[in-house]
Amino acid sequence: MTQRRAKGSAPVQLYSGHAYRFLEKLGCKPNDQLHFLLVSDSKGKNRGHSFATELPAITLRKPFRSLEKLAPRIKLFSRRNKLVNVLWLNKKGYAVFVEINGRESEKDSPFNAIRAQFIDVDLNKISARCKTKEQIQQKIDAILSDPSEQLQSITLTQNKNGQYQLLAQRTRQRVAELKKQFLNKHGERIKDTMIVETKNGYHIYWIMQDGNINKFVPIQKALAQTFDSDPMITNLSRVMRIPGFYHMKNPESPYMVKVIQWGREKPFTQEELIKRLELKPAVTSKIKQKRRKLHARKTS
Template sequence: MESLNLHASRMRSRSRQFRHFIKKLGCKRGQTLHFTLVHDTMARKPTLPTSQSKTRAMTLHKPLNQLESRLSRITLLTPAKREVPLLRKNKEGYAVFMTVNYREEARGRFKGVRAHFIDVDLNKISELLDTREEAERRMQELKADRLEQIQSISVTPTKQGLYQLLAQRGKRRVRQLKQKFLAKHRKLIRGAMIVETKNGYHIYWTIRKGSIGWFVPIQRALARKFNSDPKITDLARVMRVPGFYHRKNPASPYLVCVKSWGRKQPFTQAELIRSLALTL
């Protein structure tokens, strides 16, 4: 009985996280929400689809006013109006992403900016080096650095004649860097909504009356300011949704959750630029 009560309590907490996240973004009852489900492990090993294989990714939607209140009962709709149980798909290994900004149709024109946001990934070390020798030397340096706790590392040549080094840190090092990031940027992110992911944070500054024309310049400025993922600049960007598991390592699933809801009042874009001293 105690185990059942604990499970029920956790499910209620996950449901609240999911619903409040949507509310915090300023989604309106009549608006359609757009989701993308991507299989966390299949995404790393692309395969040609067969009649027996799972779909690597699917695009789903549902109007907010039709969305079930309990996570365990939520179904989303395919373009053909087929119902897909969201929680079951997450258990099967699908990550749950949502289009942050507002458009009514899945491929339609964007009508509003709900938030500016960054993706802080503290697991990866990514560097471009001029020569194979430099890349090999840097790879050996990282392997020998006990502080970084490197779990895997690779070097691949690029089409531009450079060498891409990609390394992944261990869990303990990621936890240390998470704490350092929050301490370093505490004042700057005080009013933001902070979502903790397995490898870092997604940080949102919710926006009112935002200009679509300002979206990309501000996104680029935020990425420079926080040294976050520079690819997170497009209006159509999808982000992981709190209340669902990150399952790239099936043996160690990680529940994405909101660490801080931020301030109640959304920012204006001008206020965000001014308060963070962004250079556009």
């Protein structure tokens, strides 16, 4: 009698080494303490029960030197120092995220390493915010009149300030088309990057060496503007989905997050990235203060 293979087991075996290699590619050192965040991916529905319940976020950690090399074997320490199997929680509906940049040690300690500059290209959603119902209706009409668009849902809400918020979600077929278009359009500019494919788009990483922490946020903002990607992906503590685990927003159709391009061996410098992509990062207030102090010394 043949054993029935569990749903999604083949992708797990195929991409089981992606999580470790992803972190290795980011330049994680043996003594680096890695910080993970697990959050509910299935909108609060706890499968296996007849009722809906909120799945609490879980913070986990482990030194890179102790991390298992295959996703099914990865066990991380909880706040109470208990080891938990990450793939088991992932299949229960938790999305698996990892903090990209490096901290000195503990979760609340300062950052001391810029491992990458990166963007989140989400091709699934169309969002808009307008002051009046007439304006938001014009946005809806424009979307519906576009013959190339394929939508599975449109949601309209009104916030406390009276503004109307539109959120339209595209079909899987349309997202697949837009993925191809994005790669064709930006292929030359992202040919040396590490690319993680998610259900709704791509996470693209420029691996860094000797990155200046003060330059991180301005470069993030400039990258988001250049690639029309998520403008919220700018903070030092940003967590991103880790490959080798499932996107579980639709538990009946889990999607394996995976690396489709590992990128070049030599890391980028921030200066090289700015020059290559012709970025125009805004000068932060801290850098302005340093320049003013330096100028004052020279003129005194």
